[in-house]
Amino acid sequence: MTDTNHLPDQDQEQPLISHLLELRQRLMRVLLVVLLIFLAMFYFANDLYTYLSAPLTALLPEGTSMIATDVTSPFFAPFKLTLVASIFLAMPVILHQIWGFIAPGLYQNEKRLAVPLLVSSVFLFYAGIAFAYYVVFPLIFGFFTSVGPENVDVMTDISSYLNFVLKLFFAFGIVFEIPIATLLLIWTGVSTPNSLAEKRAYVVVGCFVLGMLLTPPDIISQSLLAVPMWLLFELGILMGRILVKKNKDEDDDEFDEEFEDAMHEEETNHRD
Template identity: 60%
Template sequence: MKTKPDPDSLLGHLVELRNRLLRCVVAVLLVFIALAYFARDIYAFLAEPLLAVLPEGASMIATDVAAPFFAPFKLTFIVAICVAVPYLLLQMWQFIAPALYHKEKRLMAPLVFSSTLLFYAGISFAYFIVFPLVFAFFTSVAPEGVTIATDISSYLDFVLKLFFAFGLSFEIPIAILLLVWSGSVTRQALAEKRPYIIVGAFVLGMLLTPPDVLSQILLAIPMCLLFEVGLWLSRFYEPKTTDDSPEEQQQ
């Protein structure tokens, strides 16, 4: 007769982790199946910022035989993961919440929610603000006589890289709040290092974006602004220091 694993044991935690990972996989697959029919429309929506600035008569191309099939479905699978992120975070939260103190739960719950919104905000900023400016710049500097014909797979890799860079950079306020709340760094120390952080933002913008100045600036400036936002919000998350009496310290 099989016995149910003790939920407090290592085996019990592993079983629960497996079950929650399976739920996450099933959720992503269900969303992917629901979106698969619209794969071509999703890719067309993604390609719209580039197609809007291409010269008349120019179009995107597929240099690989299977690219017209695989590129839209690859994008759809990634979109399915992004759509399922709230459920994935819920599963993660339900797994780690029992190990947290009440004060930690009160802090982590809004941070998990806000980090999701910030990641979506970074993706939206890249799509609606950065892409039109960057693609218009790229097409305007093309040499005379050069026909612009972007491969659909290369374009997908390019925009996914930018989505990841901007989505990750918009998490800066959350990172600052966690660092200050945990006591790893103080607000004063971060404020004193502001010049180095600004330089670091432009260096990261150079590393995370394509080798053009425009996209680097469009990433570095929001990172600097988000740093200031996180620095201002961190005043509400500073750990409280209390001077305990000797009697309290002995208890």
């Protein structure tokens, strides 16, 4: 006779195994895309680093340049930059694979909102990086290169510079996701636009605290991170108010339709 005592456990394990296999498959796709982008860009690794260092090298005193204090830095710094750039460029594919993994577990109304959120997340992440490169870097590097003693030549190590800018890229990329996070808090019912607006003073203080922790210790870079954080928070509240109003209108329309159907059914029954 067949022992059926463990069949329920086997039925529960089978979906778990299939989910793990799907997750592995999607991770392999992501790694493959990142590898292909990396191989395509590695030939231009030195050019990429030259472009990345332009905001600083343009402000260096005449006759000075960036230096490499480690023997392996001239190779590993562009290598690391190319790898990180490959991951950044593969972000749409990464988010698409994440979406494909979680989409089957979402309701239809959640799917309608999730797709714009994913697209907006990618756009805002790239916008944060662009803001850091084109707005923040010229200002903070101009400040740092102008406040040093006159008898000190500014010659930044290429690895130190790379770590510094990648940290700022990541910080600004994440910070520009604040509208999405705020919208999710409102959408899931964790908070409301009015409740978040009442905490505005605490949020402003928190923005400057995070700006102090995530940026170099100068008021310029702290403000350049804190002010956009606050403005993006306000944008999230505005989007939340629009979302709440839209959902309310949809609920009212649905209620009106149900009411009309009920009245029509009652009239039909009365005639019969």
